[in-house]
Amino acid sequence: MFVDTAKFLVESGSGGNGAVSFHREKYVAAGGPDGGDGGNGGNIVFVADSQLATLMDLKYRKKYKAADGENGKAANCRGKNAEDTLIRVPCGTIIKDVKHGKIIADLTEDGQRFIAARGGNGGFGNKRFATPTRQTPKFAKAGMKGVQREVQLELKLIADVGLLGFPNVGKSTLISSVSKAAPKIANYHFTTLQPNLGVVKLDDERSFVMADIPGIIEGASEGVGLGHDFLRHVERTRLLIHVVDASGVEGRDALEDFETIHEELKRYSAVLAEKKQIIAANKIDLGMNLEQKDAFVQEMKQRGYQVFEISAATGQGVRELMEAAYRMLQTIPKEEIHQVEEIEEEVQEGPQFTVSREDGVFLVEGEYIERLVMSTNFDDHESFGYFQNMLRKIGVIDELERQGVQEGELVQLYEIEFEYMR
Numbered sequence: 001m002f003v004d005t006a007k008f009l010v011e012s013g014s015g016g017n018g019a020v021s022f023h024r025e026k027y028v029a030a031g032g033p034d035g036g037d038g039g040n041g042g043n044i045v046f047v048a049d050s051q052l053a054t055l056m057d058l059k060y061r062k063k064y065k066a067a068d069g070e071n072g073k074a075a076n077c078r079g080k081n082a083e084d085t086l087i088r089v090p091c092g093t094i095i096k097d098v099k100h101g102k103i104i105a106d107l108t109e110d111g112q113r114f115i116a117a118r119g120g121n122g123g124f125g126n127k128r129f130a131t132p133t134r135q136t137p138k139f140a141k142a143g144m145k146g147v148q149r150e151v152q153l154e155l156k157l158i159a160d161v162g163l164l165g166f167p168n169v170g171k172s173t174l175i176s177s178v179s180k181a182a183p184k185i186a187n188y189h190f191t192t193l194q195p196n197l198g199v200v201k202l203d204d205e206r207s208f209v210m211a212d213i214p215g216i217i218e219g220a221s222e223g224v225g226l227g228h229d230f231l232r233h234v235e236r237t238r239l240l241i242h243v244v245d246a247s248g249v250e251g252r253d254a255l256e257d258f259e260t261i262h263e264e265l266k267r268y269s270a271v272l273a274e275k276k277q278i279i280a281a282n283k284i285d286l287g288m289n290l291e292q293k294d295a296f297v298q299e300m301k302q303r304g305y306q307v308f309e310i311s312a313a314t315g316q317g318v319r320e321l322m323e324a325a326y327r328m329l330q331t332i333p334k335e336e337i338h339q340v341e342e343i344e345e346e347v348q349e350g351p352q353f354t355v356s357r358e359d360g361v362f363l364v365e366g367e368y369i370e371r372l373v374m375s376t377n378f379d380d381h382e383s384f385g386y387f388q389n390m391l392r393k394i395g396v397i398d399e400l401e402r403q404g405v406q407e408g409e410l411v412q413l414y415e416i417e418f419e420y421m422r
Contacts, residue, residue: 004155006058007098010087011065012117013041015143016079018125019072020377022136033136034076035126038143039069041119042082048107052090055155066117069143072125079122092158092236098150106340108158116151120144123375129386139383142374145367159197159211161325162237166257169245170282172196174312175212178322200322208329211237235269238332239276239325246281246293246309254281254296276328278306280321285311355399361410362403362420364396373414 016038023031044066064087070079095105095114105114123141130137163171179198196212213234234240242261244254258279266273279300281293293309300307306324310317353366372390377383391397400411405420 004055006055006061006153007150008058008061009063009148009150010044010117011063011148012044012119012146013066013068013082014146015039015041015120015122016069016071017142017374018123018128018140019074019077019079020126020138020140021074023075033126033130034074035140036072036074036077036079037125037128038072038122039079039081040122041069041143041146042066043084043115043119044087044117045084046087046089046093046095046105046107046114046116048091048093048110048112049088050091050110052088055089055093055153058087058089058153066119066146068146069119069122071143072122072140076125076127081122082119084119089153090155092156094154094156096152096154098152103340104151117147117149120146123371134382137382137386138380139375139377139386142371144371156236157197157211158209158236160208160237160329161200161210161239161241162234163210163212163243164234164240164261164277165243166245166252166261168250169243169252169257170312171212171243174243174280174282174310174318175210177312177315177318179210200325202322202326206326208326210241210325234265234272234275237275238334239278239328241280241321241325242277243280243282243312244296245283246296247283247286248289248292249283249286254293255299258296258300276332278308278321278324278328281307281309282312284309285314285316353394353396353399355396355403357403361412361417362400362405364400364411364413368394369396369413373416378416 018038019035021033021035023034025031044064064085066085067082069082072079089107091108091110091112093107094103095107095116096102097104105116107114121144123143126137126140128141129139163175165171175196175198178200198210198212199207200210201207242258244257245252246254248254262273265275281297284293297307297309308317308321308324310321312318353364353369356363356365372387376387378387400420405411407420407422409420410417411420
């Protein structure tokens with residue numbers, strides 16, 4: 001089974017919490033704080049792997065979660081950073097951010113890496129909060145939370161040349177005759193349900209990659225059959241060889257088939273319709289209507305296409321076709337089809353929070369607020385004093401007063417609730 005799309009959540013690891021610890025040693029009465037910092041959380045990293053051909057292994061996963069960083073320890077020991085979670089994908093994989101609908105990575109080369117979610121930083125240990133006036137801080141900082149995002153993966157084959165045409169016109173036979181690709185070949189429609197890649201080697205120094213694109217049918221641009229899946233793979237190619245059945249033994253009309261597929265390309269993407277094409281009039285070894293075949297060849301030449309009369313089964317004309325394809329490739333630059341877009345998140349200065357009122361209680365929320373609550377030892381006077389000072393410093397008190405808080409009214413910061421006092 002060929003799978004070329006997948007969608008799931010990724011979440012990086014949270015940073016480890018800083019430690020609250022004091023140096024303990026014989027004959028040392030007050031050794032001072034020695035709580036270490038927490039380790040950083042693990043990143044979610046996509047890695048392009050040329051040994052993979054499909055997204056099958058990722059298709060049914062709902063979520064990837066990286067490990068959290070280790071908490072800090074005593075004796076100024078920093079917690080270990082968590083290892084990154086590596087997600088291996090085939091070369092040619094495009095990664096989209098579902099929320100923003102933008103392409104954030106285009107992995108085309110073996111070993112190429114992309115960090116989709118960066119791990120949270122570790123929190124500070126209590127040693128960091130020691131000052132001349134606060135010599136025994138009994139609090140530390142919690143680690144930053146990991147980042148979660150939903151990603152959509154699409155695999156688009158990377159090939160120099162794509163074989164285009166209706167089902168059963170001989171594309172599979174052609175690619176098997178010029179490369180070591182071994183597609184399934186039989187005399188029925190939709191034999192090829194997945195793209196096949198093969199390396200066409202003309203000599204020791206000249207070669208190119210060719211893809212047998214599954215057959216396109218009328219309505220493919222609207223998703224009929226496997227249309228969108230098939231057309232997706234044409235986008236990466238630089239040159240198209242449009243294979244038609246010139247024999248007419250199955251009642252097909254070569255010109256009509258060409259027009260139908262060309263129209264589907266235009267409907268799906270104007271870029272595809274403008275790609276350079278070579279016409280391969282196949283199955284000339286079979287009995288045919290020569291007048292009809294000659295009319296088709298003449299029409300294609302008048303439209304400016306190179307036309308090669310071939311028999312993929314016997315090899316007649318195939319070498320000349322491959323040589324022409326190689327020469328044309330030398331004139332077509334390699335271009336990046338997909339532009340990676342950086343997602344510009346809203347940049348806000350300082351810690352962010354919201355203040356709302358529900359059932360007479362003022363609710364203060366925000367990531368920084370949650371971390372501050374987690375980091376505070378409310379049984380310790382210095383820690384609680386630091387907590388109050390930070391609320392005033394970042395503007396929470398001013399915002400509460402702006403919204404009309406009165407003495408004695410309840411203020412809730414996650415699981416902490418207290419009466420407001422001026």
